[in-house]
Every structure is written in C-alpha cells, then in structure tokens.
Amino acid sequence: MSTHETAAHETVFAGAVLAKLEALYPKYPDKRSLLLPALWMIQEARGWISDGSVAEVAETLGLTSAYVRGVVTFYTMYHTHPVGRHFIQVCTTSPCGICGAEDVARALVKETGCGDLGATSPDGRFTVIEVECLGACGFPTPILIDDDFIENVTVDRVPAILARYI
Amino acid sequence: MGYPHPIHPKETPVLSKHFGEVEARPYAGWVERGGYVALKKALTMAPDDITSEVKASGLRGRGGAGFPTGLKWSFMPKEDGKPHYLCCNADESEPGTFKDREILRWTPHALIEGCAIAQLAIRAETCYIYIRGEFTEPYHILQRAVDEAYANGVLGANAFGSGRRIDIVVHRGAGAYICGEETAMMNSIEGRRGNPRIKPPFPAVAGLFGKPTTINNVETLAAVPAIINQGAAWYAKLSLSSPKSTGTKLISVCGHVQRPGTYEITMGLPMKELIYDLCGGMRPGRTLKAVIPGGSSVPIMTPEEVENCPTDYEGIVANGSMLGSGGMIVMDDTTDIVHVAMRLAKFYAHESCAQCTNCREGTAWTARILERMLAGEGKESDLGLLLDLAENMTGKTICVLSDSCAAPVVSGIQKFRPDFDRHLNVERPLKTAGV
Numbered sequence: 001m002s003t004h005e006t007a008a009h010e011t012v013f014a015g016a017v018l019a020k021l022e023a024l025y026p027k028y029p030d031k032r033s034l035l036l037p038a039l040w041m042i043q044e045a046r047g048w049i050s051d052g053s054v055a056e057v058a059e060t061l062g063l064t065s066a067y068v069r070g071v072v073t074f075y076t077m078y079h080t081h082p083v084g085r086h087f088i089q090v091c092t093t094s095p096c097g098i099c100g101a102e103d104v105a106r107a108l109v110k111e112t113g114c115g116d117l118g119a120t121s122p123d124g125r126f127t128v129i130e131v132e133c134l135g136a137c138g139f140p141t142p143i144l145i146d147d148d149f150i151e152n153v154t155v156d157r158v159p160a161i162l163a164r165y166i
Numbered sequence: 167m168g169y170p171h172p173i174h175p176k177e178t179p180v181l182s183k184h185f186g187e188v189e190a191r192p193y194a195g196w197v198e199r200g201g202y203v204a205l206k207k208a209l210t211m212a213p214d215d216i217t218s219e220v221k222a223s224g225l226r227g228r229g230g231a232g233f234p235t236g237l238k239w240s241f242m243p244k245e246d247g248k249p250h251y252l253c254c255n256a257d258e259s260e261p262g263t264f265k266d267r268e269i270l271r272w273t274p275h276a277l278i279e280g281c282a283i284a285q286l287a288i289r290a291e292t293c294y295i296y297i298r299g300e301f302t303e304p305y306h307i308l309q310r311a312v313d314e315a316y317a318n319g320v321l322g323a324n325a326f327g328s329g330r331r332i333d334i335v336v337h338r339g340a341g342a343y344i345c346g347e348e349t350a351m352m353n354s355i356e357g358r359r360g361n362p363r364i365k366p367p368f369p370a371v372a373g374l375f376g377k378p379t380t381i382n383n384v385e386t387l388a389a390v391p392a393i394i395n396q397g398a399a400w401y402a403k404l405s406l407s408s409p410k411s412t413g414t415k416l417i418s419v420c421g422h423v424q425r426p427g428t429y430e431i432t433m434g435l436p437m438k439e440l441i442y443d444l445c446g447g448m449r450p451g452r453t454l455k456a457v458i459p460g461g462s463s464v465p466i467m468t469p470e471e472v473e474n475c476p477t478d479y480e481g482i483v484a485n486g487s488m489l490g491s492g493g494m495i496v497m498d499d500t501t502d503i504v505h506v507a508m509r510l511a512k513f514y515a516h517e518s519c520a521q522c523t524n525c526r527e528g529t530a531w532t533a534r535i536l537e538r539m540l541a542g543e544g545k546e547s548d549l550g551l552l553l554d555l556a557e558n559m560t561g562k563t564i565c566v567l568s569d570s571c572a573a574p575v576v577s578g579i580q581k582f583r584p585d586f587d588r589h590l591n592v593e594r595p596l597k598t599a600g601v
C-alpha cells in the first residue's frame with residue numbers, strides 16, 4: 001500500500017479523489033471536520049503524510065499547515081515519514097501481553113529483518129511497530145498488516161503469515 | 167452467544183443471537199430476522215415516549231460509566247430550534263474489551279436501527295458513528311450496512327416514508343484511545359486534536375459543533391430496538407441480582423481462560439459461573455489469581471472478591487471493582503501483576519493526550535518506575551512513590567484517563583503486594599566487577 005515520496009509533491013486532491021472528498025462536504029457543517037477523512041485519503045494514495053501533503057490538505061480545507069500538522073501528529077495511525085511496503089502493527093497491551101504478545105513482536109522484528117521496532121527492513125518490505133490494544137483481546141495476539149486484521153498469531157505462525165506479503 | 171463459541175445454556179442471547187451468522191449481516195437477512203420493526207414502531211411514537219420507554223427499561227450506558235440512558239436522553243433540550251446530534255461511540259479501545267466489534271461485524275443493522283431510534287428520541291437528524299481506525303474490517307462492514315440502509319429508504323430524507331430525516335455518517339478515527347472519551351470524540355469529529363474538553367458545558371447543552379449532543383456506546387444503542395419491540399417491562403425483568411442493573415450485558419472475556427470470547431449474560435450472573443462454566447475455567451493445572459472485570463481502567467479483583475460476586479454494576483462495586491465496559495481480563499497463577507501493571511501504565515502513558523500535567527507526567531513516571539522495578543532496579547521507596555503519584559492522578563484532571571492508570575496500580579499494590587516485594591527483594595548483580 002505504501003509508495004515512498006521522494007520527488008516534489010504531486011497533488012492528491014484531483015479527479016476521483018477530490019470528488020470523493022467533495023462528496024463528504026454535505027455530511028458535515030464545516031470543512032474542518034473533513035480533516036481526518038482527507039488525511040486518510042492522502043495516506044491511502046501516498047503511503048504517508050509528507051510536508052507537501054500537509055500543505056495540500058491545509059490549502060484544500062482552508063486551514064493552516066501548522067494546524068494540520070498539529071492534528072496529524074496527534075493520531076498514531078498517520079505516518080509522518082515513509083514506512084515499509086507492508087506496515088505491521090502488533091498488539092502488546094496487557095491482555096495480549098500475558099499471552100505471549102512480546103514474543104510475537106520479537107519474532108516479527110527478527111523474521112522481517114527490521115532489526116528494531118519502528119525501523120524499516122533494508123529491502124523496504126516491512127515496518128513493524130508495537131501498538132496499544134487492537135480490541136481483539138480474546139484472540140491473542142492480533143496483528144494488523146496494512147488493512148488485514150489477523151488474530152491468534154503465535155511465534156510459529158509468523159513466517160507463513162509474512163510470506164503472504166511480498 | 168459466546169462468540170466464537172456456541173450459545174451456552176447460562177447465556178441470554180439478545181444482542182448476540184446472530185453473532186457468527188453471516189446471513190444476518192446484509193439488510194435483507196436482517197429484515198428477515200425481525201430487523202427494523204422497532205424503528206417503524208418508533209416512527210409512530212412521540213419522541214418523549216421513546217425516551218420514557220428506555221428510561222423504564224433501566225438500560226444504562228454500556229461503554230463503562232453505566233449512566234442511565236433514558237435519563238441522558240431526557241437532558242436534551244426540546245423545542246430549541248437548534249440542530250441536535252447523536253454520536254455513537256464505536257472507538258472500542260479499552261484493553262480487555264472486544265464486544266462492540268462483534269456487533270459491528272455481525273449485526274451492523276442492529277446498531278443502525280438503535281441509532282435511528284435514539285435520533286428520533288433526542289430529535290437529532292444526524293448521527294456520527296465514530297469508529298476507531300484500527301477496526302478496518304468492522305469499518306467496511308458498517309459502511310456497507312449504512313449504504314444499504316440508505317438504498318432501502320431506512321435512512322435519508324424520508325425514513326420509511328415517514329417524512330422524517332435520519333442521517334448516519336461513519337467517521338473513522340486514526341489511532342487514539344482518548345477519542346473514546348466523549349468530549350475528545352467530539353473534537354476529533356470536528357477535525358481537531360482529540361483533547362478532552364472541560365465540563366461544563368455538558369454535551370447536551372453544547373456538544374458537537376456547539377450544539378446539543380448525546381453520546382452513546384455501540385452496545386447501548388444496539389439494545390434499544392429490543393426494548394422498543396418487547397417493552398421496558400420485559401427488559402427490566404432481566405436481572406438476577408440488583409434491580410438497578412437490568413437487561414443483558416456483553417462480557418468479553420480474555421486472558422487465561424479456556425474459552426475466551428464475547429458472552430451475553432443477564433445482569434447479575436455470578437462471576438464464578440461466567441468464568442468457570444461459560445469460559446471453561448482456567449487452563450489445565452492452573453488456578454485463578456486475579457480478574458480485571460471491566461476493562462483495564464478498573465481495580466484488580468482477587469479470587470476471594472470474585473467468589474460471591476454478581477456480575478452487575480452494584481455487585482462488582484461491592485466486591486472492590488467496577489463493571490465498566492464488561493471487558494474482563496482473567497489471569498492465572500503464572501501472571502506477574504507488576505508486569506501487568508507496567509504494560510497498562512505504558513498503555514496510558516502512550517495514550518495520554520498530555521494536556522494535563524498530572525496525567526502527562528504521572529502516567530509516564532508510573533510506567534518508568536514499574537519498568538525499573540521489573541529490571542531489578544527497584545527501590546523500597548518506589549511503592550510509596552507510586553501511591554503518591556496515583557493520589558495526584560486521581561480526580562485532578564480534565565478527564566479520567568489518569569485515574570484509570572492509577573486504579574490497577576493502587577489495587578495491584580494493595581491486593582498483590584507479594585508480587586511487588588519479589589521484584590524489590592532481589593539479589594542485585596554488583597555494579598562494579600573489577601574490570
């Protein structure tokens with residue numbers, strides 16, 4: 001899902017994406033409320049939210065870049081830097097923590113070659129982070145790979161799961 | 167039902183009857199199962215009569231606070247000429263809680279119907295369902311169900327031909343536990359950072375976009391159609407212990423039980439039966455050590471407290487904790503309570519919005535002190551320090567996030583002191599070894 005932005009900023013809110021955003025305008029009394037949806041659209045298109053994207057969202061919704069940046073950094077799911085092609089979130093909060101989640105997190109870091117939580121593997125394929133409660137505590141350990149929610153992950157299952165993400 | 171397990175004879179499936187049944191998910195399947203009959207009935211009722219019915223049912227908020235739902239609705243102004251809003255809290259993120267996601271995934275139309283009825287009661291044309299960003303699958307299912315409801319004339323400018331407008335918008339969060347706090351949620355919908363607001367003004371006076379607003383949890387709203395269909399008296403009778411706790415409650419049980427899952431019980435079912443009969447008890451050869459009964463924000467219970475505890479609002483308070491969200495974390499004798507407390511403190515430190523000093527500093531330092539203790543670097547004075555921090559984190563901030571961080575730490579130290587002592591009384595390696 002992720003593409004890394006290295007060149008100059010290319011406009012996201014044009015054509016179909018702009019139409020999708022504009023279709024949401026009547027659902028809210030002001031444009032500022034479109035900020036979270038707009039940021040999701042940017043991240044879906046570009047993989048992360050760059051300075052250029054912040055400026056574009058600000059311009060589109062009539063906000064300032066500083067304001068948009070303040071909101072982006074509040075929410076943990078918006079990436080403020082490029083991440084691997086596949087972004088893995090592993091839950092290690094207490095209920096999963098008492099059922100072996102930390103071992104799963106270690107196995108994910110090792111098998112992906114990321115070296116550390118939050119780092120991207122040298123081949124650009126994966127980034128692994130620990131997250132707080134994914135809300136599937138009865139099925140430890142839940143992980144999110146991109147948009148795929150996977151439950152009951154154990155250390156043994158890690159290699160086979162990763163093989164599905166090229 | 168105890169999703170993903172079959173219905174247990176001691177369960178009372180009302181909300182969970184169709185969990186696991188894919189045919190119940192689409193609009194047509196839901197209508198075949200009696201869906202939207204309650205909404206059609208509500209469309210013929212006066213708004214205040216809907217509220218009175220819900221009030222008489224005894225339904226209380228299922229998100230954690232347990233506030234009487236009908237009473238909350240009655241706080242909404244009447245002929246004030248302003249737009250009103252309903253916010254449905256689908257930001258389920260409380261550690262141990264995974265019940266709302268089953269409603270969202272299996273019976274999304276039950277929620278849509280509940281929202282629509284509540285909107286009629288509080289005179290709100292628009293409802294925003296705020297769903298946490300990590301719930302990718304539930305989000306897509308819910309959005310599809312809302313689209314279906316519009317396509318079938320349930321929602322829109324002329325709901326079921328009644329001439330009434332009912333709109334529902336699904337609003338996706340982006341990773342912030344605190345947005346489950348009602349005023350933070352309103353800020354998040356408005357495109358702001360999810361900082362909780364100072365109350366008063368309360369949402370019923372000035373909430374979303376400054377207009378009168380009611381915020382209800384997914385499970386609360388999903389229970390409303392059954393109350394309208396079967397009547398308040400039927401619902402109020404579903405009570406095994408305290409008459410102040412009525413109806414059914416989804417309890418999501420996780421941790422060291424044999425059959426973790428989401429169970430639906432009549433209020434007041436003994437907690438022991440829930441743990442041992444419904445969930446199959448502890449893993450072989452293990453014994454119960456502790457229970458966090460209502461999501462991570464409530465005090466930890468000992469096996470003695472669990473022994474005669476009815477699972478309802480009053481019963482759990484009488485036994486040293488709270489029903490909260492009904493997210494139950496069961497721990498066996500392999501569990502180190504200090505480790506549990508550390509992970510929870512890290513959770514709260516990560517999720518603190520950081521606008522109040524006591525919370526920002528208190529959660530972070532609580533986590534650091536517990537981590538230090540686990541690393542064998544703890545000091546005897548740390549326990550006093552943790553309790554002192556907890557004291558300064560309770561009742562001192564805009565919202566209750568910091569209180570929630572203090573609860574498991576204080577109850578952990580009070581009830582499971584040997585676990586803490588074990589980390590303090592360790593033979594430490596020498597700092598210098600002559601090299």
